[in-house]
Amino acid sequence: MHIEIDQDRCCASGQCVLTADDIFDQRDEDGVxxxxxxxxxxxxxQARAEEAAALCPAGAITVRA
Structure with a gap:
């Protein structure tokens, strides 16, 4: 599994961090x-990463096998 993020698409909702705080974090200055x-x-x-990608309202997380 490989995870990619698109910081330009991120809307800073924080769902990824709530789902998998060992995989994702947010920048202090803007929450990206x-x-x-x-x-x-x-x-x-891996399951939590896939869930975080599915929950991301901006579609900023891509999970590849």
């Missing part, structure tokens, strides 16, 4: 998503 782990290894983390 940052990526802490672009290739989570365990199945639980």
């Amino acid at each position: 998503v940052t990526l802490l782990d672009d290739a989570p290894g365990d199945a639980d983390a």
Whole structure:
């Protein structure tokens, strides 16, 4: 699995951080998503990354197999 984020599309809703705070964070100055782990290894983390991508209202997270 590989995760990509598009910071230009991010609307800073924070759903990704609420879903997977070990994978995503937000910049202090504007709340835009940052990526802490672009290739989570365990199945639980991968499932949470996929859920975060699905919940993102801006579609700023892409998860590739």
